[in-house]
Amino acid sequence: MIMTVQFFGYIGRKAFRVKDTFADLFKEISGVYYLTRHTLYCSFIEPLKGKPIKWGSMWIQMEEVGVKSALIVFLTLFLIGVILAIQTAYQMSQFGALEYVGALVGVAITRELGPLMAALVMAGRVGAAFTAELGTMKVSDEILALETMALDPVKFLIVPRFLALIIMLPCLTILGNLMGIFGGFLVGITTLGIDPIIYIDRSIEALQVKDVFSGLFKSGMFALIIVMIGSYLAFVIEGGAEKVGQNTRSAVVTSMILIIISDMVFTAFFFFLE
Amino acid sequence: MITIRNLKKTFGEGDKKMIVLDNFNADFEEGKVTCILGGSGSGKSTVLKHMIGVYQPDSGEIEVDGENIVGMNREQMNKVRKKYGIMFQSGALFNSMTVEENVALPLREHTGLNESTIKIMVKMKLEMVGLRGAEHLKPSQISGGMLKRISLARAISLDPKIVFYDEPSAGLDPISIGVIDQLIKDLSNKMGITSIVVTHELASAFRIADKIIMLFKGEIISSGTPDEIKNSKDPRVVQFINGLPDGPIPFSKSQRDYGEELKEMTFYN
Numbered sequence: 137m138i139m140t141v142q143f144f145g146y147i148g149r150k151a152f153r154v155k156d157t158f159a160d161l162f163k164e165i166s167g168v169y170y171l172t173r174h175t176l177y178c179s180f181i182e183p184l185k186g187k188p189i190k191w192g193s194m195w196i197q198m199e200e201v202g203v204k205s206a207l208i209v210f211l212t213l214f215l216i217g218v219i220l221a222i223q224t225a226y227q228m229s230q231f232g233a234l235e236y237v238g239a240l241v242g243v244a245i246t247r248e249l250g251p252l253m254a255a256l257v258m259a260g261r262v263g264a265a266f267t268a269e270l271g272t273m274k275v276s277d278e279i280l281a282l283e284t285m286a287l288d289p290v291k292f293l294i295v296p297r298f299l300a301l302i303i304m305l306p307c308l309t310i311l312g313n314l315m316g317i318f319g320g321f322l323v324g325i326t327t328l329g330i331d332p333i334i335y336i337d338r339s340i341e342a343l344q345v346k347d348v349f350s351g352l353f354k355s356g357m358f359a360l361i362i363v364m365i366g367s368y369l370a371f372v373i374e375g376g377a378e379k380v381g382q383n384t385r386s387a388v389v390t391s392m393i394l395i396i397i398s399d400m401v402f403t404a405f406f407f408f409l410e
Numbered sequence: 411m412i413t414i415r416n417l418k419k420t421f422g423e424g425d426k427k428m429i430v431l432d433n434f435n436a437d438f439e440e441g442k443v444t445c446i447l448g449g450s451g452s453g454k455s456t457v458l459k460h461m462i463g464v465y466q467p468d469s470g471e472i473e474v475d476g477e478n479i480v481g482m483n484r485e486q487m488n489k490v491r492k493k494y495g496i497m498f499q500s501g502a503l504f505n506s507m508t509v510e511e512n513v514a515l516p517l518r519e520h521t522g523l524n525e526s527t528i529k530i531m532v533k534m535k536l537e538m539v540g541l542r543g544a545e546h547l548k549p550s551q552i553s554g555g556m557l558k559r560i561s562l563a564r565a566i567s568l569d570p571k572i573v574f575y576d577e578p579s580a581g582l583d584p585i586s587i588g589v590i591d592q593l594i595k596d597l598s599n600k601m602g603i604t605s606i607v608v609t610h611e612l613a614s615a616f617r618i619a620d621k622i623i624m625l626f627k628g629e630i631i632s633s634g635t636p637d638e639i640k641n642s643k644d645p646r647v648v649q650f651i652n653g654l655p656d657g658p659i660p661f662s663k664s665q666r667d668y669g670e671e672l673k674e675m676t677f678y679n
Contacts, residue, residue: 273504273505276500276502277498277499277500277502278502278503278504278505280464280498280502281496281498281502281504283464284462284463284464284491284494284496285491285496285515285516285519286487286488286489286491286492286520287515287516287519
């Protein structure tokens with residue numbers, strides 16, 4: 137009898153805990169939604185009403201997130217191109233289709249790996265920096281100070297970062313794609329011994345403009361994810377340095393997971409669109 | 411200038427519900443320095459945060475210049491906030507900006523003044539706090555006392571009607587406290603600014619205040635001029651201003667009996 141009561145008590149407590157977890161989850165989701173809506177409003181609609189964007193801080197952020205991340209994105213994608221070419225060469229040569237390595241590398245990078253790898257690298261580099269910086273500002277009352285000066289912290293802090301990343305991430309992705317294709321090309325014409333003209337021909341045959349555009353669309357969405365998750369988790373920080381560390385970690389983890397999930401969704405979407 | 415009527419605020423839900431302010435009433439007069447005194451956890455900062463619109467009360471009214479700010483939306487609140495200057499306890503200067511940019515920020519955002527006028531105004535404000543020449547330093551390069559003075563310069567850069575000071579003298583040396591006290595007094599006397607000072611620094615409160623409000627557990631236990639407070643017979647006021655360890659205000663914050671709690675401790679080894 138007591139066992140049964142304890143058992144049901146256990147189930148009841150578990151059920152309540154699950155309910156709380158879901159309630160918290162929905163609270164977070166709605167928080168991110170409202171922040172995103174406000175950010176989009178401030179970046180695209182308010183300028184039309186005569187309240188200009190902070191160009192100065194946007195340029196600074198563009199340099200910070202774009203120019204300074206270029207090297208690491210290029211290196212990553214160059215190496216991905218090299219690896220992809222070497223890995224596929226063996227399988228392709230078994231079918232006697234070694235020259236199609238170029239096509240495979242080109243399509244895989246522009247459609248999928250370029251946007252994805254660039255976004256993952258940026259989530260680690262830029263997302264963490266956003267959360268740590270804005271979180272420290274929150275902890276030291278700087279965000280409260282902005283609000284009490286009748287200045288909108290979203291407009292001041294998030295909008296420049298959002299616009300900078302949504303412009304720079306697609307740019308980096310395009311240049312990164314070229315680096316990846318170049319990496320594959322180098323391996324193809326040297327180690328694999330494919331004729332350069334044939335390699336380029338096969339690549340161009342296989343690539344379509346819409347591959348590039350679907351990749352760019354994705355990287356725009358990834359930019360939105362990185363900025364919104366990073367800034368939301370910074371704005372909800374209460375307390376001190378410990379929480380800044382925790383939220384920086386969760387910002388990187390959450391945005392990486394969301395990037396991969398949304399990548400899957402968009403890939404499926406574009407696949408069925410054709 | 412500011413009138414607070416029947417303010418009520420609770421934090422937490424269910425078992426953890428904590429009533430911080432209950433039926434709180436206060437008046438802050440125009441052009442006067444009003445000090446809110448009280449020990450830690452007495453609700454001083456909560457009152458301040460209600461007045462600057464950071465917290466929304468559960469019920470009650472806060473009138474600023476005849477307008478009720480409770481339930482205002484963001485835009486209406488921003489209009490009220492332009493009358494405010496706030497000096498934060500930690501300074502809350504923007505670390506990425508220089509001192510000059512910090513002080514100039516409200517001017518650049520809320521006025522249409524040209525760059526040279528703004529430069530002159532920044533210089534004037536910095537001269538008022540005695541820190542002319544520190545324009546090009548970053549907040550991380552200056553001392554705590556200077557941070558607070560620059561925070562004050564930023565708070566008064568728009569020539570506000572009301573200035574809030576959150577612990578203006580906490581953690582400063584006696585001379586800096588004296589300088590800041592003098593500034594607060596001058597601003598009220600010469601420029602007619604309404605000052606609201608949250609502090610637990612008794613000496614400076616007695617020096618600058620026209621009126622003192624003393625809080626304990628979210629209630630006003632005494633209010634009046636510094637002399638009235640000094641001569642008060644209320645045992646809680648006497649304990650607070652003399653800093654007595656024993657009295658009606660308990661030192662220990664725990665709710666439960668010490669002996670009971672010791673007896674209930676169990677150890678497994």
